[in-house]
Each structure stands twice: as C-alpha cells, then as structure tokens.
Amino acid sequence: QKEVEQDPGPLSVPEGAIVSLNCTYSNSAFQYFMWYRQYSRKGPELLMYTYSSGNKEDGRFTAQVDKSSKYISLFIRDSQPSDSATYLCAMSDDKIIFGKGTRLHILP
Amino acid sequence: ETGVTQTPRHLVMGMTNKKSLKCEQHLGHNAMYWYKQSAKKPLELMFVYSLEERVENNSVPSRFSPECPNSSHLFLHLHTLQPEDSALYLCASSQASDEQFFGPGTRLTVL
Numbered sequence: 659q660k661e662v663e664q665d666p667g668p669l670s671v672p673e674g675a676i677v678s679l680n681c682t683y684s685n686s687a688f689q690y691f692m693w694y695r696q697y698s699r700k701g702p703e704l705l706m707y708t709y710s711s712g713n714k715e716d717g718r719f720t721a722q723v724d725k726s727s728k729y730i731s732l733f734i735r736d737s738q739p740s741d742s743a744t745y746l747c748a749m750s751d752d753k754i755i756f757g758k759g760t761r762l763h764i765l766p
Numbered sequence: 767e768t769g770v771t772q773t774p775r776h777l778v779m780g781m782t783n784k785k786s787l788k789c790e791q792h793l794g795h796n797a798m799y800w801y802k803q804s805a806k807k808p809l810e811l812m813f814v815y816s817l818e819e820r821v822e823n824n825s826v827p828s829r830f831s832p833e834c835p836n837s838s839h840l841f842l843h844l845h846t847l848q849p850e851d852s853a854l855y856l857c858a859s860s861q862a863s864d865e866q867f868f869g870p871g872t873r874l875t876v877l
Contacts, residue, residue, distance in 0.1 A: 694868075702809070702856070702868045746809065754866065756809040 661685055664747055664757030672765050677734040681747035681757045684728065688749040691723050693732045696744045696759065705745075706732065737764045768792050770869035772857050778875045781847060787872045789840040789857030798840040799866060800832060801856040809856070815840060847876045 664681045671677055679693075690709055694702035706721040708714045714721045720733040730749070734741055744759040770791045779785050791798060800812040812826045815834040829851075831843040840857055852875045858866040 704867060748809075754811065 661755050662747065662749060662757045665760055666758050668761040668763055670763040670765055671737060673737060673739060675737050675764075677732075677737050677741070677762060677764075679732040679734075679745050679747075679760050679762070681730050681749075682728055683730070683749055683755075685749075685751065685755075686725070686728065687751040688725075688755075690750045690754075691721070691730050692748040692750075692754075693719075693721055694746040694748060694756075696746060698743075702746055739764045739766050770857060770859055770867055772855075772869035772872050774872060775870065776873045776875075778877065779844070779847065780877050781849070783847075784843070784845040786844065787842040787855055787857075787874075789842075789869055791838055791840075791857075791859035791867075791869075793859055793861070793867060795859035795861045795867075796837050797860045798834060798837075799858040799860075800840065800842050801858065801868075803854040803856055803871070805853075813842075844874075847874075849876050852876045 662681055662683045692704060693706040695705050696702040706714060706716060706719055708721050708723050711723045711725045718735045722731040730747055732745060742762055742764045744761050746759040747757040748754055773788045777785060797816045799814050802810045802812055813832040814821050818834050818837055829846050833841040833843060842855060854871045854873050856871045857869040860866045
C-alpha cells in the first residue's frame with residue numbers, strides 16, 4: 659500500500675459548486691498535514707497547514723483531518739475558475755510525503 | 767525579491783553537458799530542499815540541507831550533485847544526465863516543522 663493515495667482526477671465542477679478533495683494515508687505517525695495548489699508551469703504553493711486532527715478554515719478553504727480514518731480533505735466553497743489547478747496533499751512525521759495531486763477544473 | 771527564487775526557469779541540455787540549477791531563499795529559513803516532479807508521479811524528495819549540512823539523500827544518482835554554500839543558496843549540479851531526468855525541479859525552504867515554501871521550479875529537458 660502506498661503511503662499517500664490521492665485520486666489524480668481530473669475533477670470538473672461548475673463554478674460556484676463546493677469542491678471536495680481527499681487523500682488517504684497509511685502511516686499513523688503522520689502529524690502534519692498540508693495542501694498545496696499548483697498552477698500550470700508554477701511551483702506548488704502552500705494553501706493549508708494543520709497539525710493532528712480537526713478542522714481549519716481560511717476564507718473559502720476548509721481542511722479536515724481525521725486521523726482515526728487516516729483521511730484528509732480540502733473543501734473549496736463558491737469555487738471560481740481561478741481555482742482550476744492541481745491540488746497536492748502532503749503529510750509528514752520526520753519527512754514529508756506528497757500525493758500525486760488532483761487536477762481540478764472549474765467550469766465557468 | 768521575496769520568497770524562493772530559482773534560475774533558470776527553463777533549461778535544455780544534451781546528455782554530455784554540465785549545467786547547474788540555482789535556488790535562493792529570502793525567508794531567513796535554515797533548511798532547503800530539492801524535489802523532482804515528473805509527469806504523473808508524486809513529488810520526489812531528492813536532497814535536504816539543514817544548517818548547510820546535507821541531512822538526506824534519497825538514493826539520487828551521482829549525476830545530480832547538490833551544493834549548499836550558505837543558508838540562503840542551494841545549487842544542483844547536473845552532468846551526463848539521461849532523457850528520463852527531464853522533469854520540473856523544485857526547490858523549497860523551511861524554518862520550523864515542515865511548512866515548506868516552494869520556488870517556481872526549473873523545467874529541465876534532456877535531449
């Protein structure tokens with residue numbers, strides 16, 4: 659089993675919809691959980707960063723971590739065409755492991 | 767400039783060439799990283815430098831040679847690369863924990 663699993667998509671949703679992006683993982687030692695957004699031909703930029711279980715909200719973005727299920731989610735409310743990008747989950751204990759990324763298309 | 771910068775942004779090289787990638791961070795961080803991003807693969811960690819010492823080398827071929835002369839600069843020296851080394855090479859830096867900040871990357875094509 660891979661350490662981090664993430665559906666590569668692509669995921670296409672209409673503008674204004676709520677987007678749900680998810681990752682599962684196998685290593686129960688992970689303590690830090692991150693979501694990165696990567697636009698085409700750009701490096702990843704950190705969107706959300708959480709420690710241990712729980713929710714974190716920042717504007718239209720909400721990150722959820724469920725350590726008991728080894729499952730993390732990123733929700734995007736009121737999605738915009740400018741949200742179209744690849745979203746990478748990442749998690750770490752003493753080293754960082756990334757998912758493959760989910761390509762998201764927001765349709766105008 | 768602010769954040770993490772990388773030069774060049776694009777590089778095309780032959781298999782016999784020698785080139786170097788440069789990364790500079792303006793965030794006062796004390797750790798720097800090289801990643802490789804190939805199509806349809808997760809980001810692969812290549813090297814980690816903490817306080818200018820290499821602390822991780824993830825079985826990277828010797829044709830990739832990192833150098834960290836100070837806490838703000840990181841280089842990746844390339845020689846006799848293979849076409850399968852074509853990828854986006856990303857530099858990142860961090861201070862505390864694992865919150866890494868990435869540069870824009872260098873798109874490398876090996877002919």
